[in-house]
Amino acid sequence: MSEIVLSGIRATGKLHFGNLMGAVQHFVRFQGRGDTCLFFVADLHTLTTLQDPDDMRRNLREIVKDYLAAGLDPQQSILYAQSSVPEIPELSLLLSMLQPLGDLLRIPTFKEKVRGQDESATLGLVTYPVLMAADILGPKATLVPVGEDQVPNVELARRLAHIFNARFGETFVIPSMMDEMVKVPGLDGAKMGKSDGNAIDINAPISEISTLYKKRGVTDPKKVRAGDPGNPYRTVDIAKGVDEGCRSVYAVHELITPGEKEGREIADECRAGTIGCADCKERLVGSIAAILGPFQEKRAALANQDDYVIDVLHEGGKRARVLIAPTVEAVREKMGVIIY
Numbered sequence: 001m002s003e004i005v006l007s008g009i010r011a012t013g014k015l016h017f018g019n020l021m022g023a024v025q026h027f028v029r030f031q032g033r034g035d036t037c038l039f040f041v042a043d044l045h046t047l048t049t050l051q052d053p054d055d056m057r058r059n060l061r062e063i064v065k066d067y068l069a070a071g072l073d074p075q076q077s078i079l080y081a082q083s084s085v086p087e088i089p090e091l092s093l094l095l096s097m098l099q100p101l102g103d104l105l106r107i108p109t110f111k112e113k114v115r116g117q118d119e120s121a122t123l124g125l126v127t128y129p130v131l132m133a134a135d136i137l138g139p140k141a142t143l144v145p146v147g148e149d150q151v152p153n154v155e156l157a158r159r160l161a162h163i164f165n166a167r168f169g170e171t172f173v174i175p176s177m178m179d180e181m182v183k184v185p186g187l188d189g190a191k192m193g194k195s196d197g198n199a200i201d202i203n204a205p206i207s208e209i210s211t212l213y214k215k216r217g218v219t220d221p222k223k224v225r226a227g228d229p230g231n232p233y234r235t236v237d238i239a240k241g242v243d244e245g246c247r248s249v250y251a252v253h254e255l256i257t258p259g260e261k262e263g264r265e266i267a268d269e270c271r272a273g274t275i276g277c278a279d280c281k282e283r284l285v286g287s288i289a290a291i292l293g294p295f296q297e298k299r300a301a302l303a304n305q306d307d308y309v310i311d312v313l314h315e316g317g318k319r320a321r322v323l324i325a326p327t328v329e330a331v332r333e334k335m336g337v338i339i340y
Contacts, residue, residue: 002034002035002036003030003035003036003142003143004035004036004038004139004140004141004142004143004173005027005030005035005036005037005038005141005142005143005144005145006037006038006039006040006135006136006139006141006143006144006175007023007027007038007039007040007144007145007146008039008040008041008042008045008082008135009023009041009042009063010041010042010043010045010046010049010050011041011042011043011046011050011056011059011060011063012046012049012050012059012194013059013194014059014062014063014066014194014201014202014203015063015066015202016192016193016194016199016200016201016202017184017192017199017200017201017202017288017292018183018184018186018191018192018193018199018200019202020066020070020202020291020295021182021184021255021256021291022147022181022182022183022184022192023145023147023181024066024067024070024072025070026145026178026181026182027039027067027070027072027077027145028070028071028072030143030145031071031072031073031076031077035143036078036323037076037077037078038077038078038080038139038141038320038323039067039072039077039078039079040079040080040081040082040135040316040320041060041063041064041080041081041082042082042135043056043060043081043082043083044082044083044088044089044131045082045128045131045132046059047124048122048124048125048128060081060313061306061309061310064079064309064312064313065299065302065303065305065309066202066203066299067079068298068302068309068312069295069296069298069299069302070295074312074315074316078316078319078320078323079312079313079316080313080316080317080319080320081313081316081317082135084313084314084316084317084320084321085138085317085320085321085324087138087321087324087325087327087328088131088134088135088138088324089131089134090328090332091134091137091138091324091327091328091331092127092130092131092133092134094328094331094332094335094337095130095133095134095137095160095164096127096130097335098160098163098164098167099130099156099160101126103156103159104126104127104129104130104156105126107129107152107153107156108152109149109150109152109153110125110126110128110129113125128153129152129153129156129157130156130160132150132153132154132156132157133153133156133157133160133161136154136157136175137157137160137161137172137173137175137327138323138324138327138328139320139323139324139327140172140173140323140327141173141175142173142175142176143175143176143177143178144157144175144176144177144178145177145178145181146177146178146181147181147183148181148183151177154175154177157175158174158175160172161173161174161175162174164331168331168334168335169334171327171330171331171334172327182255184252184255185247185248185251185252186198186199186200186248187199187200187212187213187216187217187218187248188216188218188247188248189218189234189247189248189251198216200212200288202292202295202296202299203296203299206285206288206289206292206293209285209288209289209292210281210282210285213249213281213284213285214278214281217248217249217281217284218246218247218248218249219246219247219248219249219250219277219280219281220232220244220245220246220270220277222244223270223273223277225276226273226275226276226277226278226279227273227274227276228273229270229271229272229273230246230270230271230273230277231244231245231246231270231271232245232246232250232253232266232267232270232271233245233246233250233267234246234247234250234251246270249277249280249281249284250266250267250270250280252284252287252288253266253267253280253283253284253287256287256288256291257283257284257287258287266280266283
């Protein structure tokens with residue numbers, strides 16, 4: 001059955017390799033199987049942390065160029081800016097009338113962001129999940145691929161849909177999430193993230209990426225010499241304080257090196273001591289280059305195509321409104337709100 005797939009990304013900076021492998025490549029696959037796909041840049045959400053308008057505008061355009069270079073086709077997918085659809089903030093306001101404040105204050109992502117700054121936390125940060133619910137419920141998305149940190153927000157959207165449907169009649173689709181999202185380790189072994197200093201810029205020269213892995217890629221610390229046997233798999237036991245094995249390099253091999261997940265050639269060589277960590281890192285960089293080479297070539301052709309990107313966003317915004325406006329009109333009517 002065809003899905004309505006929706007996902008967004010905040011315009012806080014450049015996309016990194018984790019975004020490409022963990023999210024955007026999934027988006028391209030959804031597009032290829034004929035689903036209705038909506039992929040947006042969440043500029044309104046971005047205002048909770050980034051308030052430089054020049055950075056906002058620049059980041060938004062650059063992310064869309066990355067989407068296009070990665071294979072998203074504006075003829076097949078709807079690519080838009082969140083702010084291009086005024087029905088979304090309107091729906092957020094209407095949904096907020098049903099949303100208990102206590103639930104919002106207990107969401108883990110909110111508690112983490114306001115830790116130590118309770119008095120300065122903005123209303124926009126508090127209501128972030130309700131705006132996200134509007135993003136999801138407006139086009140009646142059936143599948144929402146998100147990272148683990150956003151799962152509580154999607155659960156809140158599901159609850160709001162149930163609450164509204166029970167009170168006002170069947171209106172919203174209850175969205176599902178992907179069973180498992182790919183987590184791409186950063187240079188330090190933690191999840192790759194924009195603000196964590198452990199990310200690989202997908203537009204960086206391959207030579208620069210190679211240098212980063214040589215200097216900062218974390219392998220098995222017990223494999224001191226190239227001929228020593230090593231453990232390619234990371235083992236973590238928080239209760240016992242154990243964090244052993246290869247923290248960042250081999251896990252990326254598993255994700256991207258052709259045949260490695262099935263054949264385990266590199267893993268076997270590591271365990272046997274027939275490959276050193278330096279060679280392992282170089283082979284990983286080769287796998288990354290095979291992915292980023294074609295991407296960077298397409299991306300370079302888009303570097304000065306701001307007018308084209310603006311056209312894509314304009315047309316995408318119009319198409320998104322066609323899907324979302326009838327939902328908001330129905331919600332407005334069921335809640336008794338009339339535009340005179």
